[in-house]
Amino acid sequence: MGLQLGYAAMLAQFPPAEAVELSAYAERHGFDGVMAADHFQPWLPQQGQASFVWSVLPAIAAATRGDFGPGVTAPTFRWHPAMVAQASATLAAMHPGRHWLGLGSGEALNEHVVGEYWPEAPERIARMFxxxxVVKKLFQASRAGRDAKHAGPHFRLESSRLWTMPAEPPPIFVAAGGPVTAKRAGRTVDGLITVDAPPERLEVLLRRFHEGAREAGRDPSTLTRVLQVHLSWAATEEEAMRNALTEWPIGAMRFPRADIRSPFEVEQIARHVRPEDFAGRMLVSADPEVHRRELQRYADLGFDRIYLHNVGRNQREWIDVFAREVLPKLAG
Incomplete structure (x- = not known):
């Protein structure tokens, strides 16, 4: 299979019904597949939404024909892994061969709401794996018609099974931003999810992901490499930059955001973002060819699925332009 270019449905920016409509509109114009993140809160008050991903995904699936998944959800604080496994297995049973499960280690913005202690990154990653x-145990045991159980440092699962289970469990992809997590993902799951970054950093992630796979006796070419790309396109350079500054200033922030708890905190930090801060962090341009070249670089690195998020509200205009001037010219 060649390069797949999908649509990132931003549930933090658009009401759920509109996010579904935009996903279907993108597919009709050549995008293939939909990613939608699990957010309890938006990054900024300006974004204005945070609908429940497990309610929106079924509607997206009904309105489209391509693959779809939560990119990503954290089965570690708000969710017990068994609940995520049940939600994912149900979607996979309803839409065979289309649903994938994207898992991450979480961000305080979404996970702190349940009032648990928020640990440092190493513990969050350990909880994720x-x-x-737990999810894999449930998938495998349930498919075989038997119970699963688990007792570990962070989670317990009493003997039980998923009574609704697809013939083939959904593939599990893990979000990784660092080489250690990427290598462990290569050893244990079906694919890697990461976000756009400088090519040299992405090369390291992919190399370590492949190393982990080979060490586990797996063929890296059978695994999926997923990239989410945030960009700002508009009809003019001024509008593209205005959209970036208003809707997605986090694209210019040069520090980890996993410990921030409130959209209003992000709003205060965002006041210090300047247009020049986006350089090397997020592409802001009115020229479709500039975006095409950037996306081709990612494809050449070896990513086989790239989900695009244009940060502005001008979604249909952007979809029309990219469908005509970008997607057909990209080679995988």
Whole structure:
């Protein structure tokens, strides 16, 4: 299969019904597949939405024909892994061969709401991989018609099974921003999810992901490499930059955001973002060819699925332009 270019439905920016309509509109214009993140809150008050991803995904699936998944959800704080496994298995049973499960280690913005202690990154990553183990146990045991159980440092699962289970479990992809997590993902799951970054950093992630796969006796070419790209396109350079500054200043922030708890905190920090801060962080341009060249670089690195998020509200205009001037010219 060649390069797949999908649509990133931003549930933090658009009401759920509109996000579904935009996903279908994107597919009709050549985008293939939809990614939608699990957010309890938006990054900024300006974004204005945070609908429940497990309610919106079924509607997206009904309105489209391509693949779809939560990119990503954290089965570690708000969710017990068993609940995520049940939600994912149900979607996969309803839409065979289309649904994938994207898992991450979480961000305080979404996970702190349940009032648990918010640990440092190493513990969050350890919790994520233990959650992956629980989900895989449930998928495998349930498919075989037997119960699964688990007792680990972070999670317990009493003997039970998923009573609604597809013939083939959905593939599990793990979000990774660092080489250690990427290598562990290569050893344990079906694919890697990451976000756009300088090519040299992405090369390291992919290399470590492949190393992990080979160490586990797996063929890296059978695994999926997913990239989410945030960009700002508009009809003029001024509008593209205005959209970036208004809707997605986090694209210019040069520090980790996983410990921020409130959209209003992000709003205060965003006041210090300047147009020049986007350089090397997020592409802001009115020229479709500039975007095409950037996306081709990512494809050449070896990503086989790239989901695009244009940060402005001008979604249909952007979809029309990219469908005509960008998507057909990209080679995988």
């Amino acid at each position: 233990e959650a992956v183990e």
